[in-house]
Amino acid sequence: MNWISCIKSYQSYLKIERGLSKNTIDNYSFDIERLCLFLTKNGIVVSPIKIGEETIQQFIYSVAKEVNPRSQARIISGLKSFFSYMVFEDYRADNPLELIETPKTGRKLPDTLSVEEIDSLIFAIDLSANEGERNRAMLETLYGCGLRVSELVSLKISDLFFEEGFVKITGKGNKQRFVPISDLTQKYIQIYRNSIRTSITIQKGFEDTLFLNRRGKQLTRAMIFTIIKNLAVKIDLNKTISPHTFRHSFATHLLENGADLRSIQLMLGHESITTTEIYVHLDRTFLTQVLNSFHPRK
Template identity: 80%
Template sequence: MNWQTYIKSFQSYLKIERGLSKNTIDNYSFDLFRLTQFLDKNSIQKNPITIGEEEIQQFIYAISKEVNPRSQARIISGLKSFFSYLIFEDYRSDNPMELIETPKIGRKLPDTLSVQDIDALIAAIDLSKEEGERNKAMLETLYGCGLRVSELITLKISDLFFEEGFIKITGKGNKQRFVPIGSTTQMFIELYKNHVRIKLNIQKGHEDTLFLNRRGRQLTRAMIFTIIKDLAVKINLNKAISPHTFRHSFATHLLENGADLRSIQLMLGHESITTTEVYVHLDRKYLTQVVNQFHPRK
């Protein structure tokens, strides 16, 4: 079998057995495509079963000149998963990635917004336009619930449990979690749902999707990015922000106000608490307050 046959089989495994998103599968596939391009370019006649550590090292050395250490680490991680899959399926007995070292990378601290920045962005939304009510509800939901942009655009009306004070979120790997939603965010969603969304010509298949575009279809990730960046320009906010900035701000503001990491982890849907721990590094002042408040020898 050639590379494409094995890659297609790997893609099916990632989708069906591991439940990974299309974006994640595309990233894994692109990494493997880069490897096959490198082999072709250098006339290296190796398939997924015969390729060894030497050829992999040559490839890693070549890409190290093109990408930063963080991207390099991601590519190495993707290749390790591919060859682990081949071993799992008994296609080969050894992993050529076993001795490949991942470059050391510093943990990148996420950008955050102050409460005042968020208030200013939301206040800049033009409510004279019908999509203004939708945009306000979306940004309030991003910040109020700490959602990923993919979770926001796929949020269903049937996922809203306002009486119980929760919304059901389907996150990475189709894992579901319940996230608390405050009364303010609920109010803005209800305003949009009952006064704007109800007027749309909703297309088939999108009847349960909460946030829709003017054509009655699910919004794209790119549209959310555009809305936020346009608002940042409008208020002269000199920060590079994205939908994820609202998620980071949600977590940081909770931590600053005394929430524990385990609760934040559950709300964000992080599989490991080490992912959530990055927020501890954001505000040294908060850590000083914790010591002063709780340590017996303060």
């Protein structure tokens, strides 16, 4: 069995059995393709069934010269998953990455925005342009519901349950959850829908997509990044931000105002509470406030 057929089989497994998104599958595949490129460059002819730990270790050493420890850890994790699949399907008897150590990376805490900075970004949107109302509605939804950028661009009109005060979100692995949506966010979405979206010529297949580009199609993730980056430049924000920064700020602000981690976990759609703890960095000042407010020996 060669590398190409193994990768295709693995991709089918990730899509059908695990229900992963195309973006996630592409990321997993990239790690394997990088290994294949290393083998080709070094004239190493070996199949995915026969490749051993020593060759994998050589690849890891070469990668270590080019990327940081966090990226190394991601590549090792991706390859370990691939070879675990090979073992599961009885193509191999062992996983060649079983004894390869992952570099220690520590916890990288994402940047966060203050409420004032988020307000400044949204206020900087030019509402005189047609896309202005759309952009305001998108950023309010991104921050107000704590969505991933992929969840935002794929949001459907049929996912809006405004009377009940919720939106239905399809997250990683096609897992669905209901997230509360505030009256303010609902208002901006309705303004966009009633005053802007109705004048767009919608392309076939995108009739139910909420946020559309000028051509009547779904927005790309890259476009959301560009919109946010341009707004940050406009207000001279001295931070490197992305759509994910709004999601992290959503969680952080909820925590700072007294929300419990379990509730935040459900709204973010995290399977593990540990993931939520990484997103929501707890500073010492806040921990002291929690202790003084809730401990019986305060």
